[in-house]
Amino acid sequence: MPKTFTKRKIFFCAIMLSMAFVLLFARLSYLMIARSQYYMERAEDLHQRQRSIKAKRGIIYDRNGVELAGNKPVCSVSVIHSQVEDEDAVVSALCSILKLPEDEVRKKVLANTIREKIKSNVEKETADKLRDMNLAGIMIDEDYKRYYPYDSLASKVLGFTGSDNQGIVGLEVSYEDVLSGTPGSILTLTDAHGIELKNEVESRLEPIPGDNLYISIDVNIQKYAEQAASKVYRQKQAKRVSVILMNPQNGEIYAMVNVPEYNLNEPYKLTGVKAEGKSNKKKQDALNAMWRNFCINDTYEPGSTFKTVTATAALEEGVVSVNDNFFCPGYRVVEDRKIRCARTRGHGAETFRQGIMNSCNPVFIDVGARVGVEKMYENYRKLGLFEKTGVDLPGEANSIMHKKEDVKAVELATMSFGQSFQITPMQLLRAISAMINGGKLITPHFAMYVTGEDGNKKKEYEYPEKAGVIRKETSDTMKELLEAVVAEGGGAKGRVEGFRVGGKTATSEKLPRGNGKYISSFMGFAPVDNPQIIGLIMIDEPVGVYYGGTIAAPVMSEIFENILPYLGIKADYSEEKLKETMTTIYIEEGD
Helix, strand or coil: CCHHHHHHHHHHHHHHHHHHHHHHHHHHHHHHHHCHHHHHHHHHHHCEEEEEECCCCCCEECCCCCEEEEEEEEEEEEECHHHCCCHHHHHHHHHHHHCCCHHHHHHHHHCCCCCEEEEEEEEHHHHHHHHHHCCCCEEEEEEEEEECCCCCCCHHHHCCECCCCCECCHHHHHCHHHHCCECEEEEEEECCCCCECCCCCCEEECCECCCEEEECCCHHHHHHHHHHHHHHHHHCCCCEEEEEEECCCCCEEEEEEEECCCCCCCCCCCCCCCCCCCCHHHHHHHHHHHHCCHHHHCCECCHHHHHHHHHHHHHHCCCCCCCCEEEECCEEEECCEEEECCCCCCCEEEEHHHHHHHCCHHHHHHHHHHHHHHHHHHHHHHCCCCCCCCCCCCCCCCCECCCHHHCCHHHHHHHHCCCCCEECHHHHHHHHHHHHCCCCECCCECEEEEECCCCCEEEECCCCCECCCCCHHHHHHHHHHHHHHHHCCCCHHHCECCECCEEEEEEEECCCCCCCCEEEEEEEEECCCCCCEEEEEEEECCCCCCCHHHHHHHHHHHHHHHHHHHCCCCCCCCHHHHHHHCCCCCCCCCC
């Protein structure tokens, strides 16, 4: 072989080796300099194990600083597969102490993962039993569990949290961003097999607690309302009883009751329903129904309480005055329909004032016809009946109304006394609040302000209001008319001795008609001259007597007897004085 060829080959190899060396040097330089931080972090990841630390959830307080939702120390139990020395002993201990099925626990213990969570929210006493066994591979971390001191109080308002302390329903989920806080973490060093090294310093990032939420509910008022609702619920063997108590001037909700309530500390335990034999779907459906808040999540036909809206629209449009004369023969024929009054033999001649006191359907059919579809819908809009109220709870429903172009004489007639459409109880109470507060459409709400862990106020909530939705003169007239309903008319059982109370009764038949099922209700407010509280009670499917004036009005009277003095509202006059000034007219038992 020629020497020249050999030299060329050697030279070529030298160049290739040089290039390889340069490339290797460049790659090493890149890895060691440019990417050093990245690979250092990767190396640390291989020898570090991170454990999350839950943040302490913010506390929910009532308006007076009474704790409604707090935190209870618990533990979280996990297994680290690489550290387990005796699998059978670990499985046996976890099953017996935590009361868990063996196949589920064994699957997690044998899982070749960094860490497997076995159970959260373990009581400290139970976790201590595991600690005392000192079994390798079992890790126990301190944790927090949501705790509700009053168990079922305002359950369908407060809601509850899941296993990871996240809000599920109610205010807990509405204000998740306020209450949740920021989790922390613990970093521990491990060897190449993932086993934690003893006597090594842990790196700890402290969690940031959630902020505290103060709400408008008053524990004492909520208790009064729940006691009264529970009593009539049992007496009338009702499907449910709901109560809302609110300040009509600013929309602060003092109480919201939905009996039967459920235990917030055991939210998956069905109340009044047998869980045995139910499929998972049926059980979940039953739980969803148990958690529903009828006051905002569901709609209903309001019946005669809605006559307040018809009266307001008529006064606003100037088509009726309190002394206008009407005649009730016990029915009114509208097109091809004969629509009856609650008093089938009729009220005879009566003024508009007497018509609202008697809750006379024919009077309101006539009044609705005077207003007309166009103006009636315009007033519905002004009173917020085509929109959600904006209450700060999840899942608020909206009204179900006829399209305006579909409303003919019969539909207008039935709508005038509260049938053939549906609204939520909250929408009704908001509309009536505007009627009695001078014409201001408020936003019903619970949240008032937020404080940090140190107690300092961080945020105060403000809510939209719309002034002048009706004239003050109309508001003043409506207050006088509704006071007459309680003082002299069908709402007489809603009276409270010494106080000027206004109100309206209702007895609405549920669909389909003729099924014998009713919602009996009463709306009341006090004091009449400057209303500070408005309330609505609904008794769903009472057994036996079902007239709102007979069974619902007395419940609101009982609630007001307790809470009016509590709110610092002074009595207006004595019962004797009331009797001296009162006029008596014939009232047929009905609405």
